[in-house]
Amino acid sequence: MNGSYFQLIVINNIPFMNYFSEDQYKKNEFYEQTVQFINFLFQTEKENSPYTIQLVLPPIYVEMLDNPTLRKEITEFLEKYHCNMELLSYWRQKEQNLLKVLKSLIQENRIELLASPASFSHLSNVSTSTGVHLQIEMGLSIIDDYLDYRPKGFWFPEGYFSPGLDLYLQKEKLTYSFLNSKTIYHSDPLPSDIGIAVESPHHVVFFPVEERLYQIFQETSAKKQVWDKALMEVLESYNHYTNESILSLPIDLGSYVKMREELNKSIRYLCDEGYMVHISPKTYINQFSQGMDHVHLCSSFLDRQRENDMKNKSSQYASLAFLERELHQWRQVTLANEVHRVQKQMEKEWFLLSSLLYQDNWTDKEVSTYLEAADQLSALMKGPIDKEWISLREKVHPILNTTIQINNQKVREIIPTNKKKVLILSWEYPPNIVGGLGTHVVGLTNSLIKNGYEVHLITAQDMKKDAEDVIEKEHLFVYRVKPIYSIEQNFIHWIGGLNLAMWDKAIEIGKKSTFDLVQAHDWLVGAAAISLKDQLNIPLIATIHATEHGRNGGIYTEMQKFIHEKERQLIQSADSLIVCSEYMQNEVMTIFEVEQSKINIIPNGIESLQMEKASIAPLEAFHLDTNKKIIFAMGRMVKEKGFGTLLEAARRLHKIRSDLYFVIAGVGPMYDEYQKFIERNGLSECVRLIGYLQGEQKNAFYAHANIVVIPSSYEPFGIVALESLIFAIPTIVSHTGGLKGIIKNKETGLFMEPNNAESLVENIEYLLGNPTVGKEIGKNGQKLVSQLFSWNRIGEETKRVFDELLVNTKVKESISN
Incomplete structure (x- = not known):
């Protein structure tokens, strides 16, 4: 094949929380979009499409479709506001049971349903492992309960992704997902080509989604000639000689219903002319998994307006995060049987509040309702249980009845301490010593321990031995990891694989131990450190031992350009920098245009020997x-x-x-x-x-x-x-x-x-x-x-810099909240 593959993704981003609103206008909006979904199923059943549609459907909405009261209200809305007798007849013919229709279409392979967070909110903003697990497993359980189906693919609403989330997908045996193409094209190492799927550290395949096509289909005045031109531009930009390019075409369900006939004409033309051919995710993975690029994915490239909107409503999101952390804490202890009902309702309040906040038309009063209920439940968790109040609250939202259990697996036995914990990433550490960096890290870890820190160090394994985790001494945990590409001859690829393995290990131990900050030693561990800063929500401090510009008196080759850019990324992402001399401070300030206030000078140390x-x-x-x-x-x-x-x-x-x-x-x-x-x-x-x-x-x-x-x-x-x-x-x-x-x-x-x-x-x-x-x-x-x-003096200086960074971080957080 000289063209590309393609797959169509229809997204039913229905504001299902409107159904619980006292505002009739909001309810009618919900009813109208449910009618669009009926129309979508009607057209899909009626037309024998040559390709399978990937369908995105909020899991909570799936459960709501089984509600007899909702079915009755939809019937009344159709009879009162819609003159489409064919659609009303179809609704009645199907006994008002859309789940039965959907289940049939899935069994016939005409629709492939994608999993998603239960509340259809952003997983990248979930702050605990319990919260992520609840969202994913509840969503899967609902689909399993009501459709007798277990999806293999996962959809991140609005493309919100952060490194580490693929681990949760892999644990639920989800094999593929979709991300904005910009996110994939900025992975590390860079993909070998554009328009191709890549595999994450936890063996989840990610397909690139062309955001600009989605925006075109969103426009109410979108014309066939406009999207035809855009489709051709994307297809022509792909390298067809690799035979691996795939066009993931996303479209909202409402837009798809309106333009389905014209869009299908475009798809048929492009297929007939050999520009593209349909392929299922499963078939694509089976065909190309052996040679697929293994990459470390960065956080999503997001819509600036949406980010600003979230910042403007930060207090509500902060309340949501507080409720989630409380849930996380209760999940860590053994509860009496009667308290489980209270916990279940608290989880429901969190799910529904999450759903509400990620819609655009909520009010402070609606938010307060859920927060007040959560406060009441929190009190019941600790004291006498008001069963009458709980019964009334359960009836307000007769959904989320699926029960899931979270099994907290032990990563390793770490005895809790009150010490501050630092996560250090260094590619050198004994027995792997190449230059002075490894010697520096040995002295630093010892001095930090003496100055009251607990140190967790991730480094490359001894290449003559297997990877291992050891407690080298009290308060020093060393994790030696095997690079993903351990036999790779290309040093850049080897380093990319090392960063993947380091990040993987950090996420694993991060489930058992909470770190106060992460420290990176030079660009060689920068990719993992930058991702962990976001994933673990902790400040990043980078120690710059040398620069590529300084070593070579300038940047001349492609390799030097690559390293120079990696140094720039680490330096810009770090909240604070450490250098070993005034000379290095001037070098970093000049080459990377860094403010002096961001740089701390702490010299290297030496153990006293006689x-x-x-x-x-x-x-x-x-x-x-x-x-x-x-x-x-x-x-x-x-x-x-x-x-x-x-x-x-x-x-x-x-x-x-x-x-x-x-x-x-x-x-x-x-x-x-x-x-x-x-x-x-x-x-x-x-x-x-x-x-x-x-x-x-x-x-x-x-x-x-x-x-x-x-x-x-x-x-x-x-x-x-x-x-x-x-x-x-x-x-x-x-x-x-x-x-x-x-x-x-x-x-x-x-x-x-x-x-x-x-x-x-x-x-x-x-x-x-x-x-x-x-x-x-x-x-x-x-x-x-x-x-x-002396390392004692240098340890004190480093502790001062660490403590100052932690204080500044807390001040910024309090101001932003």
């Missing part, structure tokens, strides 16, 4: 010539670390001295190139690349080296400098970045010019020729680090 406790034994395995002086360097084997400059200095010194041994520790992409330089220049006798060092080996080299060199061309902070200074070893650093804030030349260390081998040679010869001065410089450096860069 030189005499570092054994020389770990060095014996390297068979070094102990008669030579050791010049030691350590870091990732990347260009900006300046090891090329160090090797050139070694080449020059080797010509005039034979008593030096240059030892460079670390791994990275430049390792092979540096090794070739050593062999090509005959330096194997005086230069050794020794790869990654374990803790004891690293400390041994620092303790027994004569000089440490940090020749970086770009260094936001330089934790390696702290590690060498704590051992009182004279250290030569590049006059760049954060290193300038640590060293005072010839007092606590020595400066060399970046990328200048001759400058490095001069500094090395100075220290070798003045050993007494070198020792004094080393002691001064050790004193500086001990005073300014």
